[in-house]
Amino acid sequence: MTETHVPIPTLERLAIYLRVLLDAHEAGIQTLSSQEIEQHSGISAAQFRKDLSYFGEFGKPGVGYSVPGLIQCIERILRLDAEQPILLVGAGNIGSALVGYPNFQAHRLRIAAVFDNNFVKIGRPFGELVIQDIARIKEVNADIGARIGIIAVPAHAAQEVADLLVEAGVTGILNFAPTILRVPKHVHVRNVSFLQELAVLSYHATEDALCVNGQVTRGGKDGI
């Protein structure tokens, strides 16, 4: 284990391992080998061990991994060992699904405040929270200290909201709007795009050959 950059796919898988481990813990299992993790996660044992090797040594040769021990370690790595407050912007359809989602709590991710710019919505209850004015976001986060924000507003408002989130001190953004966000280098953005996912499935859903090819698509000045 050297002090090296951790691949993002590794971090994503860490969250999967954590889920598997929590399930096992629930079931009263004390120890798991990388082989068994493979069974439950669909990720190869070698990959699992390599992933962990970025952070240290957590297993015992000949035995495997202590389930509660590894849970604690992965939680620490992912900063899920202490409560992680999150700002949600956009009290619409997506926002509504998110505030009520109980699984976040199990990972100590807590939506600590909801913001909108619609005066009709501001002040209304939203899950267990009350919708607040987006104009007050910086002020509110001075108390909360959230480092993660979720953008669930229409695409045309996303950049503006991203700027506000960054100004409020957020360094990680989960973006549901179909737009490329421009943010300072120190801010990490992850885009969630159902359309993209469905497009990939759409491509694979049909096996027929494509009708696009050289001589048809290239051509005269009427072009493609």
Added chain:
Amino acid sequence: MTETHVPIPTLERLAIYLRVLLDAHEAGIQTLSSQEIEQHSGISAAQFRKDLSYFGEFGKPGVGYSVPGLIQCIERILRLDAEQPILLVGAGNIGSALVGYPNFQAHRLRIAAVFDNNFVKIGRPFGELVIQDIARIKEVNADIGARIGIIAVPAHAAQEVADLLVEAGVTGILNFAPTILRVPKHVHVRNVSFLQELAVLSYHATEDALCVNGQVTRGGKDGI
């Protein structure tokens, strides 16, 4: 352009290019160079050209790409040129956000039927649809012929629903439940996991060194 396997990241980017092109089309722009696509998409011009090269030649040297022409080509590649019907299972929070989402329509993705197993919900309206009994899914899809299904049910029901979807003729599944699905080889699964996304952000949101390391985590029989 040889007949080769297309990387999944390429397909994902294709959906992004399509969005950029549709925006440009909306704005009345007739032609775009790979350089300009880079500006709008955040994806490098070289990457863009390489991505397209898997499918043919679509541009004119010295000019660029015809916006409407390329839109048509990418839509054909992604099978978004004809209406793509989709089955949604789970009339809950996520399902609710999806049925009302207008952007799907712009890509000819249409949620053609919604299913649930809750007798209280079956028969109720859901968006413009009526919630149907999951038990009838195969029968219903005999008419619809959808090849894509969305799983928006609790994790413990996801595998069972996946089996039903496959039996109903679906070859692509978008899975929102936090579980690994076992499906036949010809079926493609894409998982959407907000938890995973947030975990990655959580990791990056703090720059402090980890407290995990060799001598602490490895050790005596009290172990990790």
Added chain:
DNA sequence: GCGAGATTGTGAACCGTTTCACAAATCGCG
């Protein structure tokens, strides 16, 4: 205490994707 069996951690090989760099193609203009 020791040998058999199990399992980890990791350098090295492998493989697929991204980036680079340039020849070939097209356009506009004099």
Added chain:
DNA sequence: CGCGATTTGTGAAACGGTTCACAATCTCGC
């Protein structure tokens, strides 16, 4: 028509992540 400016398409190189394979480590039972 020809030349300079522009931009494409694509082999080849660079890069980064995954897989492999094995020495090192640990447990258990005798």
